Amino acid sequence: MKDVSVGICGLGTVGGGTFNVLTRNAALIAGRAGCNIRITRVASRRNRDDIDLGGVAFSTEIFDVVNDPAVDVVVELIGGYDTARELVMTAIANGKHVVTANKALIAVHGNEIFAAAEKAGVVVAYEAGVAGGIPVMKAIREGLAGNRIDWIAGIINGTGNYILTEMRAGRAFADVLKEAQDLGYAEADPTFDVEGIDAAHKLTILASAGFGVPLQFEKAFTEGISSITPYDIAHAEQLGYRIKHLGIARRRDDGIELRVHPTLVPQSHLIAQVDGVLNAVLVEGDAVGQTMYYGPGAGDEATASAVIADIVDVARIVASGSSLRVPHLGFAPEALENLDVLSMEDIQSAYYLRITALDRPGVLAKIASILSEHGINIESIMQKESEVQDGRIPVIILTHTVQERQVNRAIEELEALADTDGPVVRIRAENFN
Numbered sequence: 001m002k003d004v005s006v007g008i009c010g011l012g013t014v015g016g017g018t019f020n021v022l023t024r025n026a027a028l029i030a031g032r033a034g035c036n037i038r039i040t041r042v043a044s045r046r047n048r049d050d051i052d053l054g055g056v057a058f059s060t061e062i063f064d065v066v067n068d069p070a071v072d073v074v075v076e077l078i079g080g081y082d083t084a085r086e087l088v089m090t091a092i093a094n095g096k097h098v099v100t101a102n103k104a105l106i107a108v109h110g111n112e113i114f115a116a117a118e119k120a121g122v123v124v125a126y127e128a129g130v131a132g133g134i135p136v137m138k139a140i141r142e143g144l145a146g147n148r149i150d151w152i153a154g155i156i157n158g159t160g161n162y163i164l165t166e167m168r169a170g171r172a173f174a175d176v177l178k179e180a181q182d183l184g185y186a187e188a189d190p191t192f193d194v195e196g197i198d199a200a201h202k203l204t205i206l207a208s209a210g211f212g213v214p215l216q217f218e219k220a221f222t223e224g225i226s227s228i229t230p231y232d233i234a235h236a237e238q239l240g241y242r243i244k245h246l247g248i249a250r251r252r253d254d255g256i257e258l259r260v261h262p263t264l265v266p267q268s269h270l271i272a273q274v275d276g277v278l279n280a281v282l283v284e285g286d287a288v289g290q291t292m293y294y295g296p297g298a299g300d301e302a303t304a305s306a307v308i309a310d311i312v313d314v315a316r317i318v319a320s321g322s323s324l325r326v327p328h329l330g331f332a333p334e335a336l337e338n339l340d341v342l343s344m345e346d347i348q349s350a351y352y353l354r355i356t357a358l359d360r361p362g363v364l365a366k367i368a369s370i371l372s373e374h375g376i377n378i379e380s381i382m383q384k385e386s387e388v389q390d391g392r393i394p395v396i397i398l399t400h401t402v403q404e405r406q407v408n409r410a411i412e413e414l415e416a417l418a419d420t421d422g423p424v425v426r427i428r429a430e431n432f433n
């Protein structure tokens, strides 16, 4: 069997996991790859005397890996945008294949990186960047290649899902976040997790590979989970829904929806059962119907599993000298369609609205009339006398699917009513029909 040489940049959570699994399962992986995958060089900006590298060459200069002529595959696990971009672009220029877990890098610089890689005849593989250990990019780019994909929706940030899950049991937000950080799930900057930026990176990649459009991260809409209250979690549950932080991408004739926000999902749907650090991605294809990919979205060896699957793919190319490869976004570059991201006013969704109303006659009628004037159909309404406080009562309404523009106008009018108090709480809802 031929040897394929791998150099790893970064020995953090995922780097350490990748080193361990590649070493532990070397014989099994060689059997699958049809070649021996040898780690010949490891670099980390921080000295890692604490890790036993079994004699593999180590350096604190990560560019040593991309400049080593003996390295066939560079595994980029340092994270971040700028140095990682330079590292990957240098690897490509040096004719090396790249495997990365860096979703931020791909979402933001992927168009440039893929173009350079195609020109150089190398592959930049990024399975581990999206939903950790779940092989969802492989499923979308290859397993569903016969389908027109209509929409993708997923729980694609483990930290956020862990927090929302624990909050259902009444735990405080900050407490749970700290625990997720200690377990190695959170990003270096955890606001990326809780504000939906990390999920938007992943959604951008999913949408591009699903619909065949260039990466457009800068146009993705993000709304985080930090303003979700236990009150709304409990009331959504009473309506038969659960609040999840979802990334949703929908392909329409006039553009694509690309949005990350807290979302009510029916408790009866499988995705409502996805708890803790687990991720799940739903994909609707015109031929297959609805499919769901479920598993660990973060963690050392779980993410290493996806990194190694990419290393195996690339090692087969290196060992066989094959020029056959799956295009980076699953579509030939000339087949990508320039569909723009739609503004949030143009998206379609159902809504959970919580209005604080003054407890007096006729208020409900006024609320209903504003909604009806804007063409908003009510699915259910909840108001409990036991929740009256200081003459105010929360009115909770679940709407049918409607254009966001109509809901924005209705909310403006509801907030202007003399019979309501404070802002209207709005959380989007999906039924996955």
Ligand code: HSE
Pocket (backbone or CB within 6 Å): 129, 131, 132, 156, 157, 158, 159, 160, 185, 186, 187, 193, 198, 297, 298, 299
């Ligand atoms: N911070 C990410 C998460 C890690 O919590 O899902 C995996 O991308």
